[in-house]
Amino acid sequence: MSPVLIKTILLVEDDPGHALLVEKNLRRANLMAELVTVANGQDALDYVFGEGRFARSTGVASRLLLILDLNLPVLDGYQVLKRIKSDERTKRIPTVILSTTEDSPEISRCYDLGCSAYITKPIDYNQFSVAVRNLGLFLAIVSVSGGD
Amino acid sequence: MLGADEAILKKMTAPPDGKYKILACDDDPMILTYYETVLTARGFEVITAATGKECLETARKTRVDAILLDVNLTDTSGLDVCSILKEDPSTQSTPLLFVTAAFSDLRGRVISFEAGADDFVVKPFTPEELILRVLSLIRTRELQERGHREQQTRALLLEEKRHSERLKGANEELQSFTYAVSHDLRVPLVNIKGFVGELKEGLSLIRSSIGAVLPHLDEATSKKLAQVLDGEIPEALQFIDTSASRMDKLINAIFILSRMGRRELHPELLNMTQLVEILLKSLAHSIEERHIKVMVGLLPDLLADRTSMEMIVGNLLSNAVKYLDPSRPGEIEITGTSDPEEVTIRVRDNGRGIRESDQGKLFQLFRRLGNQDVPGEGMGLSYVRTLVRRHGGRIWCDSKEGVGSTFTFVLPRSSS
Numbered sequence: 001m002s003p004v005l006i007k008t009i010l011l012v013e014d015d016p017g018h019a020l021l022v023e024k025n026l027r028r029a030n031l032m033a034e035l036v037t038v039a040n041g042q043d044a045l046d047y048v049f050g051e052g053r054f055a056r057s058t059g060v061a062s063r064l065l066l067i068l069d070l071n072l073p074v075l076d077g078y079q080v081l082k083r084i085k086s087d088e089r090t091k092r093i094p095t096v097i098l099s100t101t102e103d104s105p106e107i108s109r110c111y112d113l114g115c116s117a118y119i120t121k122p123i124d125y126n127q128f129s130v131a132v133r134n135l136g137l138f139l140a141i142v143s144v145s146g147g148d
Numbered sequence: 149m150l151g152a153d154e155a156i157l158k159k160m161t162a163p164p165d166g167k168y169k170i171l172a173c174d175d176d177p178m179i180l181t182y183y184e185t186v187l188t189a190r191g192f193e194v195i196t197a198a199t200g201k202e203c204l205e206t207a208r209k210t211r212v213d214a215i216l217l218d219v220n221l222t223d224t225s226g227l228d229v230c231s232i233l234k235e236d237p238s239t240q241s242t243p244l245l246f247v248t249a250a251f252s253d254l255r256g257r258v259i260s261f262e263a264g265a266d267d268f269v270v271k272p273f274t275p276e277e278l279i280l281r282v283l284s285l286i287r288t289r290e291l292q293e294r295g296h297r298e299q300q301t302r303a304l305l306l307e308e309k310r311h312s313e314r315l316k317g318a319n320e321e322l323q324s325f326t327y328a329v330s331h332d333l334r335v336p337l338v339n340i341k342g343f344v345g346e347l348k349e350g351l352s353l354i355r356s357s358i359g360a361v362l363p364h365l366d367e368a369t370s371k372k373l374a375q376v377l378d379g380e381i382p383e384a385l386q387f388i389d390t391s392a393s394r395m396d397k398l399i400n401a402i403f404i405l406s407r408m409g410r411r412e413l414h415p416e417l418l419n420m421t422q423l424v425e426i427l428l429k430s431l432a433h434s435i436e437e438r439h440i441k442v443m444v445g446l447l448p449d450l451l452a453d454r455t456s457m458e459m460i461v462g463n464l465l466s467n468a469v470k471y472l473d474p475s476r477p478g479e480i481e482i483t484g485t486s487d488p489e490e491v492t493i494r495v496r497d498n499g500r501g502i503r504e505s506d507q508g509k510l511f512q513l514f515r516r517l518g519n520q521d522v523p524g525e526g527m528g529l530s531y532v533r534t535l536v537r538r539h540g541g542r543i544w545c546d547s548k549e550g551v552g553s554t555f556t557f558v559l560p561r562s563s564s
Contacts, residue, residue: 017339024346071331100334103407121338 006094007063011037012044012080013098014072018121022067022098033065041075044068045083048090060089068115070099070106078113085114167193168286169210173203173229174218174247183216186275192282200224204232207239213286219248219260227263234264241293243285245269323409330403337399340392344385351381401527408534413453415539420447420461420493423454424482427462434469438478445483450491452559456535461493463528464555468497473550490558498552502545510545532557 009026013019019037026035038044046052048066050059066084070077077097084090094116099106102120110118170192172183180196187194195210197203200221207215215233219226226246233239246260246268260268266288269281355377362370424444428435435442450457465480472478481496502510511533536543540560547553 015335015339017343018335021339021342021346071335100338101331102403121334 006033006065008034009065010047011067013069014039041072041080044080064093066093066095068097081113168213169193170214171195171206171212172216173197175222190279200229203229214243214282216245216247219246230263230265243289323406326406330399333399337392337396344389348385415451415453418450418452418457420450427465431469440478443481447484448486448491452539460532460535463532464495468495472499490560492558494554494556496554501549501551501553502547503549
């Protein structure tokens, strides 16, 4: 698969504090992609598929990276992940799970459903920064190689 | 016909274990002799009583299987004797058969039943009729008693089943509650820690640029500002940060405990000598540094989950190392015994020991006893106890302050 230029990062996070921390750390990594934040699983799917309040003429979102919390209202992270990974049009969207859960069965379940990476929200601020910065770096590389 | 009846009677009169004991009461010695002859011939044991008083005394003293009672006694009425017997808890369940010529009419029968008689036989009667009535009463009573016992057993089993289901339900509820709580509590903590970090970043930016501003302020303000920026704010942030970290560790410890309660166990036959050797290797540094003498006895093999056993023994060994008394050379001994049902493992040390008043709290969550000079969460022994219990075993500690402690755990041989 050739590298894809990431134009938009969709952050699905219902806790505004967590969303802000992720955003701040992504910005610190000098990430140029547009950041969209939604607070529930249904909005996430609507954004990805271009439906509901995110209806757009171009249909399914392109050049997208998904950062997905697991405990979400309306539809949870697993349901969102399953929908996206079982649809031909969206199954290649890189999806990073960001969760407070360190339970190994849950981690396995996410990988089984097709997530690209699973990051537990580390309580240690430095670790947290490193985790999100690593993610940013990964995005930057993808963006650069995709732009070539 | 009579021959066939005889055969049936013979068969019926053989009691399952030992003889049926009959108490026969009549003021006529001829009739008593008659009972004795007839009943003894059929394999019954007969006790006789010539008066109502004697009948009551015998019935209270000796357990009998049935009572034959004449209605007309010289000292008292048979009906009164019957009423007394049926009111006394020690005799009321013994079947009672009235023998009478007087109650041949319906009114008489009603009176005898009201007095509590189980049945009656009217003179004259054949020996077969008497025996059949007596046997029928005894059998009925036996069936009633058996039914009652079975009912009790069923009720007990049902109660036990209900109890264990309630317990299981409560336990599952607690597990999922613990899981949810530990999970949900981490969400706000991520924010506390995260934004303390943001504040620290902001503060360091202010501190690095404040140098240019300070000369323009009067001395008092500049001094106060420096004090706040260099001392008070970093100190406050540090307290928040440390407390949040501490809280996170506690929540994490609860989370691990709930995971241990839920984790699937994979029992296998474990070579305990090998397992202990590996665990001791991981402690080798402390053991050598403190010149601890470690003795490993013959250890029985054990059917258990490997990860759990490593945690259990590992925790006990590292505790033994951690809590040695620095004033004397440390000694740790691991021994084991087994019998057909159970395996016992002991970890003994000559460490500082545990105060008797503290021993009850030893396995409780977050309990850290004695001097707080050794770092730890106070969770180790809670984990250990959870894991031992999940293996169907038990663990306890014998300890004397200043002498040492022995931790003993016992696991059933078969996996449960």
